Amino acid sequence: MSASSLWRRTPDPLRAVAAAEHALSEERRLLFSGDLPAVVEVADRRVAEISALERLLAAEPAHPERLAEGLRKFRARAERHAKLLEAAMSGAQAARRKLKAIDDARTTLPGYDASGAPRARSVSQGLGRKA
DSSP states (O other): OOHHHHHHHSOHHHHHHHHHHHHHHHHHHHHHHTOHHHHHHHHHHHHHHHHHHHHHHHSOOSSHHHHHHHHHHHHHHHHHHHHHHHHHHHHHHHHHHHHHHHHHHHHEEEEEOTTSOEEEEEGGGOOOOOO
8 A cells, every 4th residue: 555545544643643654764765875955855844744743633533542553653763763863963074074184184284393392284385395
């Protein structure tokens, strides 16, 4: 059964859980593919789906036991997903630091001054030999 046919056949709260889970799955797929701009778009949709679910839960649910089970599974999945997002952010920060270090290494040369204190010299300062 496709997700769209499932959504048409289920009560609104269950449909909202399914829509939020679908957005989580899509966001996860995009994270693993490295498409970070698309992740932001899907994350916005996921937030909207969760907001819709919260509004529906404020009303009396039609199938409380089925909804409770769906929400339990969704919560566990969302917690795992949060860890994945944290890891992706950490990886992106590490990549930025590495790229900065590479750029710095390209433009500066570590060395020491006359007193032995560390000093970085700009490559443009010239490193000519003294004869």
